[in-house]
Amino acid sequence: MKKVIPAIGLMASVLLACGQDQQEEDAAHGLEGKDWDDIVSEAEGSEIGIYMWGGDDGVNQYLDEFVAPHLEEEYDITLTRYPMDAPDFLSKLMTEKEAGQNEGSADLLWINGENFRNAKNNDLLYGEFTSHLPNMEDYIGDDAPFVHFDMGTEINGHQAPWGNVQFAFQYNSDMVENPPETMEDLIEWAIDHPGQFTYPNVNDFTGNAFVRHVMYHVADDPEELETFNEEWLEENKEEVFDTLRTFKESLWRNGQTYPESLSHLDQLYSNGEVAFTMGFNEHRAESLIEDGIFPEATETVVLEPGSISNTHYLSIPFNSPEPEAAMVAINFMLSPEAQIKKLDPSMWGEGTVLNAESISEEQVQEMEQITGPAIVESEDILPELDSRYHDWILEHWEREVVQQ
Amino acid sequence: MIFNRKKAAQAVWFTGCILLFVAPVVIMFIKSVSFGWSWPEWRPDQFSLRAWEVMFRDPALSRSLYVTVAVGVSVVLINFLIAVPSAYALSRFSFKGKGVVEALLMMPILIPVLAIAMGMHLTMIRLGLTDRITGVILIHLLPTLPYAVRVLKAGFDRLSFDWEEQSAVLGAGRWTTFWTVVVPLIIPSLRSTAVLVFVISLSQYVLTAIIGGGKVLTLPMIYYPYFNSADEAVVAGFSVLFALLPIAFLIVWEAVIKGYLFVIRKP
Incomplete structure (x- = not known):
């Protein structure tokens, strides 16, 4: 019992500290006291860009022909894809950071692993944002290990899981x-x-x-x-x-x-x-x-x-001109609709990050129909x-x- | 007998040229429209336009062609503006510190471009030139200008000063001499400079990526990432498209030269 009390105390103080950090961060980002609807209405009419590797026509097609038109239609957000490799855009962000350029050129990054580690350690990212995304809470949850760690680097909400392979x-x-x-x-x-x-x-x-x-x-x-x-x-x-x-x-x-x-x-x-x-x-x-x-x-x-x-993620650079629109776009890409479409092998054809328990029976069936029987059994992962x-x-x- | 030998040599030379310069493009083209063509089949048994569909499905492709040509042509023109006077001066006059100037002009191709680009990026951010086509055009001068000066200087070196004197004796002014005597005589150098500069500008990836920030979308920005995939057909298709640009440029440039000569020859 004696051991338990300090443990609880410690946990409580950690939680408190987290809450405090969260508030400070929100204040710094001008998101204090804003709920999701405010963010969505602020994002309306924005033009955003994503830095991502451009060498797969299925992936490009998914972005150009599914994600971009849906964002346009549902949220009035225009998404442009800038093909660039992760090390290249990170070195660009690095120089921009050095030069103090706070109005960057892109709002979304496709990133993971050691690139994320470098970006996070060099403060090239926007910061904690995933707690604002309703789809993160509703469909991905808190249980999966990939929500907390990316190849051993603590995520702290700096990036949102996008796909799992x-x-x-x-x-x-x-x-x-x-x-x-x-x-x-x-x-x-x-x-x-x-x-x-x-x-x-x-x-x-x-x-x-x-x-x-x-x-x-x-x-x-x-x-x-x-x-x-x-x-x-x-x-x-x-x-x-x-x-x-x-x-x-x-x-x-x-x-x-x-x-x-x-x-x-x-x-x-x-x-x-x-x-x-x-x-x-x-x-x-x-x-x-x-x-x-x-x-x-x-x-x-x-x-x-x-x-x-292996999980890959979406993140927001520190100098994103439209972070609200970036969040709305990421939130959309985590929706069951977008995630299920991503499974389609005629476009991208890669695994989802959805928590199977959080989506409807129909959606699970739809997913099974697209992918066929599982190639990797869950005990082999x-x-x-x-x-x-x-x-x-x-x-x-x-x-x-x-x-x- | 001698005649035959000459003919044979010509044939060998001609075949060699075709094998070296035309055959690769033809093979690339066939590769881009083939389906499942792999070793050891010597020819594809199925054809498909998939690769070309993939390329033209990209909404950015047509814009990128336009941007690539706009950047390339601007770089060529600015190169002429700077390189012709400097090459002329370096060739015709001797002045104090000429060696230093010549060395400075060669610097950009002696120092790794990437090292310069990092530093230039910082400066260009401060000047507000990044992510813009202007910045990309300026940074493309870095790997092109040294070559342009070199090639043109060699051209002026070969051109005897007597021609200009003769023109002066006949009463032509400096500008008339330049436009009607010097320029027509160094057209071979102008031709090779233009093509060389255009091709160098066309193939820049890293400089365009860093300074243009992915926003100035030239063809290599779309094309190079595909090297990172197993899709040989798409890479082949892009390569063909890539090879057509300098050829188109060369044709237009020839027409410009012919037009110029036609105009100045008119009495």
């Missing part, structure tokens, strides 16, 4: 007779079929995620990696890199070189040079087959010990690792694997 492998069933079921099978398969498997360089996000799966494979229990665990890394470093070295010689081009990006691996795969490719978004093969990029015989598989999930693991892999892989 799972890591999966794609293979050409004409080339692979007995598809592997575990990471161990895959490694064996690679050794038996020299030159037909490879993974992207770890500088690439997907290549790095492949190595993170190998780490999960080495770990006895996924929980060991739940938080950034330097001790574990110390102890298991050899085993992780040993595993990668065991099949290095059998990789494409004898492991002398690795595809420098996922797009390169995808091209090798579509040309039939390798039998496997991989990537976040378990549904990504569907539209690629439809567009004639991947072979018809492409199948998707999740290997034991499971599939890392592995939490995304702290972004410091990402850095750790970057630091050691080259020396431990490539140069050996």
